[in-house]
Amino acid sequence: MAPAWPKIFRLRQIFEGPRLDDVPGEVHARLARLSLAGKVRPGQSVAITAGSRGIANIHLITRAIEDYSFERIIRSVAGEVLEKCRILAGVAIVENGYDQTARIDALAPEEFQSREKELLLLARKWMPRLPFRYVDLLLIDKIGKDLSGVGLDTNVVGRKFNDHRAVEGEFPKVKRIALRGLTKQTHGNAIGLGLAEFCKSQLLSETDFEATRLNAVVSGHVQAAMPPLDYPTDRQMLETALDTIGLTEPADAKLLWIANTLKLAEVECSTAYLDEACRRADLEILTQPRALPFDAAGNLPDFAQSGTGSLE
Numbered sequence: 001m002a003p004a005w006p007k008i009f010r011l012r013q014i015f016e017g018p019r020l021d022d023v024p025g026e027v028h029a030r031l032a033r034l035s036l037a038g039k040v041r042p043g044q045s046v047a048i049t050a051g052s053r054g055i056a057n058i059h060l061i062t063r064a065i066e067d068y069s070f071e072r073i074i075r076s077v078a079g080e081v082l083e084k085c086r087i088l089a090g091v092a093i094v095e096n097g098y099d100q101t102a103r104i105d106a107l108a109p110e111e112f113q114s115r116e117k118e119l120l121l122l123a124r125k126w127m128p129r130l131p132f133r134y135v136d137l138l139l140i141d142k143i144g145k146d147l148s149g150v151g152l153d154t155n156v157v158g159r160k161f162n163d164h165r166a167v168e169g170e171f172p173k174v175k176r177i178a179l180r181g182l183t184k185q186t187h188g189n190a191i192g193l194g195l196a197e198f199c200k201s202q203l204l205s206e207t208d209f210e211a212t213r214l215n216a217v218v219s220g221h222v223q224a225a226m227p228p229l230d231y232p233t234d235r236q237m238l239e240t241a242l243d244t245i246g247l248t249e250p251a252d253a254k255l256l257w258i259a260n261t262l263k264l265a266e267v268e269c270s271t272a273y274l275d276e277a278c279r280r281a282d283l284e285i286l287t288q289p290r291a292l293p294f295d296a297a298g299n300l301p302d303f304a305q306s307g308t309g310s311l312e
Helices: 023-032 058-066 078-084 109-126 201-206 209-219 234-242 271-279
Strands: 008-013 090-095 101-107 134-143 173-182 198-200 229-231 255-258 266-270 283-285
Touching: 008 271, 023 090, 023 101, 090 109, 101 109, 134 234, 173 201, 173 234, 198 201, 198 234, 201 229, 229 234, 266 271, 271 283
Parallel strands: 134 173, 134 255, 173 198, 198 229
Antiparallel strands: 008 266, 008 283, 090 101, 255 266
């Protein structure tokens, strides 16, 4: 007997947080207040480090730091800087929930500790998040190192302190996570798959296990490389996962479907969330409830192609 699948609808989240339109100009303005020209002698070199993943406009920000009248002193001398540990400044970047640059601050070394706390509070306030606090099953299209150091953002899925459940006071509380694949940019490094209970067999076929296991061992997070239960199709994976959520019938399950943990402006939700979504001003319902769009082989389209059934 075929399972009674939950119906889904797409919504758009309205996140709080400003957006910077002139990113290079803001970098120049913030650096100007530090008077760095008086701290570097002519002929000296300065190394510029940058975040490794998931930062919007990172190329513009880094380039603006170089074009800020440091032509004579910006050279690649990482060894010299590491030896002397003479840090000139830091440029802090805070993003909004739409993966856009929201704020830039230039900090002197003596400001790092105090200002970091303030900026971290803003980052947490503006960060993207799931629209609901309780989830039976979270379906994620892609994980990857380009999205998060552990492949999926543990702040988003509520597994920052425990790989398979939220601790007391931590939200959201997600019972089961199911993964569909890897980003191309992760080059087979599937670190983070160990935080999920289920995955498609395709994800394992895309995995470079040597790179994934090395990442897990070096980071000390060995569980993050342990493969979850895998299934050949989305239909089989979801049917099995929904059978493990407890006494809730699959048709009534609280199911969320996202592209990845960085792109959360739009989310596919089961109709168990519909009443709450209708009452909330920060959520815009984009489609009518509809069936999960399985194809003849039992697979779903990519998240980006799933948003049919417009309200218009």
